[in-house]
Amino acid sequence: MLDAKIRPLIDPILNAQGRRLARRRITANQVTLAGLVLGLAAAVLIAFGHPLLALAPLLLSRLADGLDGAVARAGQPSDFGGFLDITCDFAFYGAIPLAFVLADPSGNGVAGSFLLMAFYVNGASFLAYAVLAEKHRMSSSARGVKTLYFTGGLLEGTETIAFFVALCLWPAWFAPMAWVFGALCFVTAGSRVLLAARVFSGSA
Template sequence: MFDSRLRPLIDPPINRLGAALAARGVSADGVTLAGFATGVCAALAVCLGHFWAAFLLIAVNRLFDGLDGAVARATHLTDRGGYLDIVLDFAFYGLIPLAFAIHDPDHNALAAAVLLASFYLNGAAFLAFAIMAEKRKLTTTAQGRKSLYYVAGLAEGTETIAVFLIMAALPDWFPVVAMAFAALTFASAIARVVAGALNLG
């Protein structure tokens, strides 16, 4: 919901930093993998109950996620880079709720399962439309230059990261926050399914 609105503010400094990293020989794929490793560490920190460490690692993971695209734009976009970016993003999004469930299954498992189900449906709508859009050669730059064309939704990257940070800052509130965000994500997924069906009709 907020991704396209934040792009004009975030892209210029991120692109400058990405260009500087690219000039020093840093690869976009390397940034993507480093970001995922940071995300895995964030999930491990949640499992162990080190929530402020998780908060910082989640923030760093998202910085890397913005930088890999900036480095790619400063050099050249590749299909492999786009593939790694989306797969590892989805893996990270799944690891954080799972980590909360592992940390306290009695308190968190149900809410984590509902949230993961909402992510699953939203991801299916996201990726299925991207496949059909590629088949029809549809393009957009509403979310910046991306490897995939997808329908914008209510729950996107900005909202997801904000929620993850809230969860890490207020871990006792995880079930409430997770259920509320799951409801928003289910609504986003349904809206994406409807919009995708109409656009492909």
């Protein structure tokens, strides 16, 4: 919901830094993988009971996620780069809830499982829509220039990052926050299904 509003504010900064990194021969894929390593490091810290310490690598991971596209645009974007980016994103989004479950299986297990299922369904609706959008040659730059077609929704990247930060700040509230956020993920997926029904019904 917030991504399209935030992109015009942060893209000029990211693009400037992306050009600087590209001049130093740092590739977009290297930035993507660095972001994944930082995200997994945050997950490890959470799993071992240090959610506050996890905030720094978590936020740096998301900064890298914004920078990789900027580096790609400053150099030579590739389809594989887009594939690697979305795969690493999904790995990160799954690792953080899993880490909270590992930190407290009895207290967080059920809510964490529900949240991961909600992420799975929401991600499936996102990717399926992107496939059909590509088939119909649709394009959008509202959330920046992307390899895949990005549909909007109630919950997007900005909201998810804010949610993860809140979990790190108040880990004792993981279960209720996970139930609420997971439910909103299902709402987002449902709205995307309705949009797909309106846009693609009757298409070959």
